[in-house]
Amino acid sequence: MADRDGFIWYDGKLVDWRDATTHVLTHTLHYGMGVFEGVRAYETPKGPAIFRLQDHTDRLFRSAKILGMDLPFSKDDINQAHLDVVKANKLQSCYFRPMAFYGSGKLGVAPKKDDVRIIVAAWPWGAYLGEEGLEKGIRVKTSSFTRHHVNITMCKAKANGNYMNSILANNEATADGYDEALLLDVDGFVAEGSGENIFIVRKGKLYTPDLTSALEGITRDTVVQIAQEQGLEIIEKRITRDEVYSADEAFFTGTAAEVTPIRELDRRAIGEGSRGPITAAIQQKYFNIVKGLDAEHEHWLTYVK
Numbered sequence: 478m479a480d481r482d483g484f485i486w487y488d489g490k491l492v493d494w495r496d497a498t499t500h501v502l503t504h505t506l507h508y509g510m511g512v513f514e515g516v517r518a519y520e521t522p523k524g525p526a527i528f529r530l531q532d533h534t535d536r537l538f539r540s541a542k543i544l545g546m547d548l549p550f551s552k553d554d555i556n557q558a559h560l561d562v563v564k565a566n567k568l569q570s571c572y573f574r575p576m577a578f579y580g581s582g583k584l585g586v587a588p589k590k591d592d593v594r595i596i597v598a599a600w601p602w603g604a605y606l607g608e609e610g611l612e613k614g615i616r617v618k619t620s621s622f623t624r625h626h627v628n629i630t631m632c633k634a635k636a637n638g639n640y641m642n643s644i645l646a647n648n649e650a651t652a653d654g655y656d657e658a659l660l661l662d663v664d665g666f667v668a669e670g671s672g673e674n675i676f677i678v679r680k681g682k683l684y685t686p687d688l689t690s691a692l693e694g695i696t697r698d699t700v701v702q703i704a705q706e707q708g709l710e711i712i713e714k715r716i717t718r719d720e721v722y723s724a725d726e727a728f729f730t731g732t733a734a735e736v737t738p739i740r741e742l743d744r745r746a747i748g749e750g751s752r753g754p755i756t757a758a759i760q761q762k763y764f765n766i767v768k769g770l771d772a773e774h775e776h777w778l779t780y781v782k
């Protein structure tokens with residue numbers, strides 16, 4: 478990732494990609510206290526457009542507030558930084574990584590509070606769980622790692638340190654030949670994927686876990702709105718793994734993962750073991766919206782001009 482042409486927005490300036498570095502004594506590198514986002518821009522008939530940019534920036538600031546981190550830039554600055562990196566890198570579609578972290582000002586556990594650095598990087602990134610996964614569905618394994626307890630790390634913050642748990646789960650699942658992990662909460666109920674929210678479909682109704690220990694996904698919210706518009710009933714409730722086993726359909730949602738069908742959990746085929754019809758309809762609508770082909774949802778797009 479480090480050796481590329483291009484520019485990264487770093488503390489208010491566009492710097493050369495290869496110069497966007499930080500010292501080895503960077504606080505966040507040691508302890509994981511930082512916040513970030515994952516955002517996407519898609520190619521549309523009117524040029525590249527960033528999907529739900531303001532919502533992502535709002536969540537970045539909420540995450541920072543939860544961790545007690547003061548960000549030295551405004552939301553408008555961060556929004557503008559996204560536009561700047563698309564233009565500077567001449568991208569048509571991309572994934573963005575905004576991140577705020579503590580610098581190398583001090584290395585005790587308590588960071589130097591006014592030493593917050595921010596980057597916004599962007600690069601082309603295809604389907605996170607593979608093109609085939611989008612079409613045929615992925616194979617998922619229930620993780621032996623439990624999702625965060627609500628009073629240990631903060632589940633509503635998209636915080637760097639939270640992802641150690643995600644990586645443990647994802648590594649375990651992929652080493653065992655699966656595509657992704659499903660994490661359960663401390664009480665054994667379904668929480669989320671390592672980087673996705675989950676939905677199941679049963680008898681034409683959509684179910685998704687409440688957000689007690691899952692991230693408040695922006696794709697999740699998008700899917701809820703799409704489903705409501707299509708007249709589908711959505712129920713937020715505690716879900717057990719056996720409810721997923723016996724669901725008619727299941728899918729993951731996330732900015733990176735988009736809407737990815739789950740065809741198997743723990744070697745049990747879900748429904749027909751392929752992308753189900755409700756998943757397919759929601760996925761199609763989602764891609765139409767993000768690609769600027771759905772006039773009713775254009776308010777979610779920020780065009781890069």
Ligand code: PMP
Pocket residue numbers: 515635643669670671672673674691692693694695696697730731732733
């Ligand atoms: N849960 C976790 C743990 C995630 O990392 C993500 C990706 N940001 C999501 C859910 C989905 O969130 P979003 O739809 O906002 O990308």
